Amino acid sequence: MLLFWANVWLKTLRIERKNVIRKIIEAKGLEKIVRLNDAELTILKGINLDIKQSESCAILGASGSGKTTLLSLLAGLDLPSNGEVWIKGAEITQLSEEERANVRLNQVGFVFQGFQLLANLTALENVMLPSELRGDKNAEERALALLDHVGLSKRVNHQPNQLSGGEQQRVAIARAFASSADILFADEPTGNLDSATGARIIDLMFELNRELGTTLVLVTHDQMLSKYCDRSLRLESGVMVS
Helix, strand or coil: CHHHHHHHHHHHHHHHHHCCCCEEEEEEEEEEEEEECCEEEEEEEEEEEEEECCCEEEEECCCCCCHHHHHHHHCCCCCCCEEEEEECCEEHHHCCHHHHHHHHHHHEEEEECCCCCCCCCCHHHHHHHHHHHCCCCCHHHHHHHHHHHCCCCCCCCCCHHHCCHHHHHHHHHHHHHHCCCCEEEEECCCCCCCHHHHHHHHHHHHHHHHHHCCEEEEEECCHHHHCCCCEEEEEECCEECC
């Protein structure tokens, strides 16, 4: 019964998002400058972009190009030296750290290369966590539905050290979608996985992206991976070149 109502929630969320098409992320004149000893290093310079609701967008670039820094700015994990970031019509660069944390909790999900699961929690508890932090009374139902969707219904009570790398990343993906986030930021999500497992993880992530209408921003150095996305942007030495 729990899974039935949780799947009803998934279908309702999918319909709601398909009926809304708008600009959900916007960056204006973003710059990130850090000081090293007596010198300044420009990591990002003059970044302008916008991403629409339900769109999947890859940010491509070699190591050191600034793509992870850009993701951190877009997600409100860090602040730019200059410029603005807007999420759903609100300028998050003008918010306090507490206010930006609230935006991340309620509107943003993350999938990291290193999984970032809490070692002392089960798969189910890890997936429930974002919803519980929001005070969601249906946290368990949603988590169970998502774990079933990613093929881990029989592993819900396992802790991360009892799961393979691919299984841990599937838990991380379920957790990212569990809070009904409008935007999913994924930073090299297959970087720690073998090619076959990585391919399955990408198929799963894009399947959920399509089904739930979540906006996906994917940081990668992998040109083939970017072809899954609706469009790609490329960074070179901190400058958007395409």
